Amino acid sequence: MGLAAAWLVQALAFAILVLFTRRRPGGVVAGWTLGTFLRLAALTVLAWLTLAGILALPAEPTLIALTIALFALLLLEPVFFRQQIGTR
Numbered sequence: 001m002g003l004a005a006a007w008l009v010q011a012l013a014f015a016i017l018v019l020f021t022r023r024r025p026g027g028v029v030a031g032w033t034l035g036t037f038l039r040l041a042a043l044t045v046l047a048w049l050t051l052a053g054i055l056a057l058p059a060e061p062t063l064i065a066l067t068i069a070l071f072a073l074l075l076l077e078p079v080f081f082r083q084q085i086g087t088r
Helices: 002-023 025-051 059-086
Strands: none
Touching (some): 002 059, 025 059
16 A cells, blocks of 8 residues: 555656646756655655554555655656656
8 A cells, every 4th residue: 555655646746846847947846845745745644544543554564665665766756857858
């Protein structure tokens, strides 16, 4: 569950980043900032859902998987973004 949530959140964050950079060249910082807030919100919501027992998932493995996957995907984001800029 944590990995699936991380993939979905990362796809949305990257879409926001691409959208902001296509509108104006200085939008990279704004796009990354919104993406970071989206990641933090997703972590908060999933933590609340698992720790409150609303989702029938073990909290620790789910949150650790989400956190590690979000961090790893965040580190890979500039690589894909650079490839996108290079194709323009």
